[in-house]
């Protein structure tokens with residue numbers, strides 16, 4: 001009984017540590033909603049007009065953060081993504097990256 005309590009408490013600590021120190025999955029899910037219009041998580045095609053976009057679901061979190069910061073600062077140039085990233089705060093980027101990293105429901109990742 002005691003051990004279960006300790007385990008549960010440490011799990012809760014881990015969970016809240018994650019939320020405050022890095023990104024928040026649930027917030028990321030909401031913030032990444034507009035991204036899926038282009039980066040459709042299922043087949044990585046823009047819905048309309050149809051063109052291939054890079055796979056971002058299941059991508060490494062650090063990679064996503066660096067890519068988005070690059071677009072935000074303009075260091076990496078791409079009109080569409082520069083506009084997308086400009087609107088994001090550092091916290092938004094963290095949240096989105098945490099959410100996207102967890103999306104492994106794609107054929108390429110298996």
Ligand code: HEC
Nearest residue numbers: 032034035037038053054056064067068078080081084096
């Ligand atoms: C209007 C379409 C569109 C929307 C909306 C969009 N993206 Fe993109 N995104 C692109 C395209 C096209 C590229 C490829 C850019 C390039 O070639 O450098 C890209 C590239 C990226 C990359 C770099 C991937 C890589 O492998 O280098 C990341 C990360 C990314 N987008 C994240 C996001 C996030 C997060 C959002 C939502 C906030 C978003 N995108 C919204 C079209 C879009």
